[in-house]
Amino acid sequence: MAKEYDLLIIGGGPGGLAAAIYGGRAKLNTLVINKGAVGGLATTTREIVNYPGYVNVTGPDLMKDFKAHAESFGVEFLKDEVVEVDFSQEEKSIRTKKKKEFQAKAVIIACGSEPRLLDIPGERRLRGSGVAYCATCDAECFEGEDVVVIGSGDQAIEEGMYVTKYAKKVTVIVLHDEGILDCNKVSAEKALAHKKMEFIWNSTVEEVIGDEEVDGVKIKNIKTGDSKTIACKGIFFWVGMVPSTKFINNAGINTDQRGYILTNEMMETSVDGVYAVGDNRVKYLRQIVSAAGDGATAAVAAERYIDEVKEFNDNISNSEKTVLLVFFDPKLAESLEFLSMMERVNGTLNSKFNVVKIDVSMKKNLFKKYGVTTVPAIVAIERGNVFERVDPALDESALLKKLECI
């Protein structure tokens, strides 16, 4: 049997952990499923100087605080990877790599992103023998040697500067024209003036060369088309990130072309009860503080959604009177006219019915649940079960007659 939670959070980086803190605090029965080290990308950062309240802190230390905070509110953690989701029902289903199954009333996707692989010849084969992705882990292995860095974003330039502490020389391969780096201005100025750093402009890498270990790298000038090989013992790839959202491919969640999830300002995705926060959504700033902000918003929105669904379900199954669900679109005049007609008819019948109005733009899940495809529509429900669909094309007197005999 699938275990049930109120709120299930996929991913335990700063976004997921902040959501967990809010979820736990709101007394939602909350589970965080995270595949790697809790804290996500933030645990890979040696120094954080821009998280409010911490002048200087290491990534792992800050994330330990986040996790302990969530645990203090009773949040549960599971180390596993989510591989499949089914969001087509009101209860969302989730399956993990270790073949565990879960159900939840609401889901928050906080999977962040992972390094993009260039997949050029030699990259995979020589991984660990000169091809590297982590400066903290591996910079020391290149003491006194020549190293190449691919990329010019924040990570490439900042990590590249860290590598200069050990390497004899760091050569940065940059796609852009001379002087243009993708990273922030402060780092760019420092790097361009750095004695141990050199830059090769307008260029990409084509191949990593070496039998047992890296001996060099073949680069190509994209302006002239010329290729050349430069000798080095190490190559760090920092060519950007891709969102870790492959597992939601068939779940009906709208993303952009690169796989980043689209949300509104409440972090709602295109599926009711499913939210996305942090680096895996389309947004302006990808940082810890903004991931945490997203998490708070999503957890509060999810809490409200869970309440609404419960209230709605209780209202319908406990109603003494027959319930009439009236589906309408507030943007359509005829839809609104239909609503007032319904009110009049119910008034004439001495409020025989419990009329529940459902706005198409707000409650997409209910449309699916009750098989409604066009508005306006009326579904009559007794003790929680649908027993009749009323034709919305009837005029007022016909509708009155029809409803009189229900």
Next chain:
Amino acid sequence: MNIEKLNSTKFEEIIYEQECACLVIFFRKNCHVCKEVIPELEEMEPEYKDKFLFYSVDIEEERPLFQRFTMKSVPQVLFFNKGEYRGKIAGLAERDDIEEKIAEVMG
């Protein structure tokens, strides 16, 4: 860390004298990728009890050992059987890959 640490003397003994079928993870304390791979190995170890042994080497304490296998990064999981080096997996090794490699090494 629950996986038994080796120094160079123990390494010689276990790999080349006793010729154990085993894996050895080379790691560094402040390496975050190591922190993801090590728990995975810790979880797997009991399943292989007595059939395939799990060891670790802290490269800061055992530098020469690290240099001997032309390694340029951590973590790396090296596999041995019958006193022979049988290959390695570098970086963020997935459990499936490790299991597959163990099966191959045990033959």
